[in-house]
Amino acid sequence: MKHTxxxxxxxxxxxxxxxxxxxxxxxxxxxxxxxxxIYDQVKIPWSIEFIDENTIxxxxxxxxxxxxxxYKTREVTGAPEVYMRGQGGLLDLELHPEFNKNxxxxxxxAAGSKGEGGGHTAIGRGQLIGNKLQNFEVLYKGEGNTTKxxxxxxxxxxxxxxxxxxxxxxxxxRDQNPQDLNRDGGKIYRIHDDGRIPxxxxxxxxxxxxxxxxxxxxxxxxxMFLHPDTGAIWTHEHGPKGGDEINIIEAEKNYGWPKITYxxxxxGTTITKDKALPGLEQPLYYWIPxxxxxxxxxxxxxxxxxxxxxxxxxxxxxxxxERLVLDDNLKVSYREKIAPDIxxxxxxxxxxxxxxxxxxxxxxxxxxxxxx
Numbered sequence: 552m553k554h555t556x557x558x559x560x561x562x563x564x565x566x567x568x569x570x571x572x573x574x575x576x577x578x579x580x581x582x583x584x585x586x587x588x589i590y591d592q593v594k595i596p597w598s599i600e601f602i603d604e605n606t607i608x609x610x611x612x613x614x615x616x617x618x619x620x621x622y623k624t625r626e627v628t629g630a631p632e633v634y635m636r637g638q639g640g641l642l643d644l645e646l647h648p649e650f651n652k653n654x655x656x657x658x659x660x661a662a663g664s665k666g667e668g669g670g671h672t673a674i675g676r677g678q679l680i681g682n683k684l685q686n687f688e689v690l691y692k693g694e695g696n697t698t699k700x701x702x703x704x705x706x707x708x709x710x711x712x713x714x715x716x717x718x719x720x721x722x723x724x725r726d727q728n729p730q731d732l733n734r735d736g737g738k739i740y741r742i743h744d745d746g747r748i749p750x751x752x753x754x755x756x757x758x759x760x761x762x763x764x765x766x767x768x769x770x771x772x773x774x775m776f777l778h779p780d781t782g783a784i785w786t787h788e789h790g791p792k793g794g795d796e797i798n799i800i801e802a803e804k805n806y807g808w809p810k811i812t813y814x815x816x817x818x819g820t821t822i823t824k825d826k827a828l829p830g831l832e833q834p835l836y837y838w839i840p841x842x843x844x845x846x847x848x849x850x851x852x853x854x855x856x857x858x859x860x861x862x863x864x865x866x867x868x869x870x871x872x873e874r875l876v877l878d879d880n881l882k883v884s885y886r887e888k889i890a891p892d893i894x895x896x897x898x899x900x901x902x903x904x905x906x907x908x909x910x911x912x913x914x915x916x917x918x919x920x921x922x923x
Contacts, residue, residue, distance in 0.1 A: 576873070576886040584855075584922050586890055589908070590619050591915035597897055598644040599910045604903045608679075609910065610658065612640035618682065619916070629677060629684030634661040634670030637700015642672075645707035645715070647744060654678040655744070659705035659717055662692060669698035671735065672705045672719040674742075690746030691717070691763060693735035699723035702736075702789075706775035706847075711782045714741050714749060716800070718786065720771035725809040729768050732760040737808060739772065739786065739800050741765040753803035768806040768831065769798075774847025774864060787844045787864060790814035791822060795841045796834035797862075807831040813839060836875070836883045843868035846898035852905030855921045863889075863907060865896030872896050872909055889919070 595612035602608055607619040608627070613635065616627040633641045639661030647655035656679045663670025671693035677684035702720030709715055721728045721737035729737025732754055740763040741752055754760040774787035784800040794814025798806055811825045813834075827833060838844070846865040850858050862875040870892055876885040890896075895912040902908060907919040 576888055578888050578891055584889075585920040586893075587918040587920055588914075589916045589918055590622060590624065592624070593910070593913070593915055595640075595897065595912050596910035596916060597640070597642050599898050599900050599908060599916060600644045600646055601900070601902050602646070602650070607908070607916065608644060608646075608656070609916065610641045610644050612642070614641045614660075616641070616644070616658075616684070625682050627679065627682055627684055629687060631658070631660060631662070631673075631675055631687060631689075634663040636661065636670060636698065639670055639700060639703045642703065642705050643707045643717075645709065647676075648709050648713060654680060656684065657690075657707055657715065659703075659707055661703050662689070663696050665698070668696040671696050671722065672703045674705075674707070674715075674717050674746075676744075688746070690715075691740065691742060693719050693722075695722070695728075695735055697722055697724070702771040704772055706773060706786070708775045708777050708784060709744075710777055710784060713744060715744055716741050716765065716775065716784050718769065718772035718775060718788075720773075720789075721769070721808070725770070729770065729808045730805070730810065732757060732764060732767060735761055737767060737769045738764045739766045739769060739784070765802055766800050766804050766806060768804075768808050768810070770808045773845045776847050776849055778849060779851050785847065785849070787847050789843060790837070790841055792817050792819070793837075793839040793841050795838040795844050797836040798832065798834050801832075804832050805830060806834075813837045814841065835881060841868060842866040842873065844873075846896060846900070846909070848899045848901055848907065850901065850905075850907060852901070854905050855907070855919075858921075863899045865899050865909060867895045867897070867912075870894050870896070872899060890917075893917075 597610045597612045599609040614633040616630050617624040642659040645657040657676045661670045662673035673692040675689045677687035701723040704718040704720040707717045728734050748762045755762045772786045772788040787797045791814040794812045844864045848863045864873045872889040874887040878884045894914040898910040
């Protein structure tokens with residue numbers, strides 16, 4: 552089903568600086584753009600990807616995958632069985648860089664059962680032949696199943712060298728998982744496209760360490776993209792009450808959770824008095840109050856006036872798409888709400904032609920159309 556809505560955008564000076572604990576965010580207005588509702592028969596569309604400019608493939612958290620073309624969908628069969636609990640289910644999708652040749656589709660999902668002591672995040676792949684997922688295989692499965700329903704992560708991203716990065720949240724066990732290299736959870740991982748561990752991963756020679764780990768000290772990363780110029784992996788992650796973060800991921804680095812944080816417990820009590828400690832990475836940016844970020848994209852094209860180089864983040868809590876402007880020192884100089892009150896924005900992606908799409912829970916998949 553297709554609809555068009557009119558929203559607006561105000562362009563202001565990028566010289567305005569906002570402190571990182573300032574909740575002052577502008578509503579977009581004046582310069583209009585359109586939101587085209589591409590498809591509205593969705594529940595929780597956790598991830599959207601593009602097979603080509605006219606064909607979207609998306610996951611539903613309940614465990615289904617759909618191909619969307621010409622405003623109609625067809626279901627993909629052969630998806631793995633998922634462990635539905637809390638935030639767990641079928642999560643992110645990622646196409647192999649040579650998908651047109653090999654048809655490999657990658658996914659992250661909660662795997663397990665009550666009989667297995669609960670579940671954990673798994674990474675799998677299958678070949679998408681027509682509407683069927685074939686030759687499915689599990690490439691990585693987090694160990695330490697738990698019946699806790701929070702913090703599965705999880706996003707997937709190939710880099711320019713063909714490595715697959717993925718995130719797993721701390722699974723609700725902040726006191727043990729994020730800082731322990733012998734345990735899964737609270738990490739960013741890197742593997743080959745077939746699941747092998749790269750020989751140059753940072754912890755391959757550390758006794759007892761999970762050798763797929765690339766960085767650690769994370770809480771619940773649900774945003775990830777590859778920077779097209781630098782080749783770096785950028786992520787964002789949920790903080791507790793306050794302290795959602797944006798990070799640029801580097802090998803072997805410790806991003807601090809829960810030793811340092813700008814947030815507090817949900818009831819307002821202190822997690823730690825420390826916001827910085829030697830050897831722990833500071834975020835590029837943090838949100839106070841938390842926006843509950845999900846989905847992450849960098850706009851690197853000319854379709855949208857004054858939006859080139861801007862970051863786009865979905866807000867589950869405040870139900871808008873956030874635009875962040877970076878200055879030359881990678882400091883956030885301006886924040887703006889796009890499509891305020893649209894709903895829980897779960898994912899945001901650029902199409903092959905460089906148009907911005909977003910998936911909104913219980914609402915649909917939208918295309919943002921620039922208006923000159």
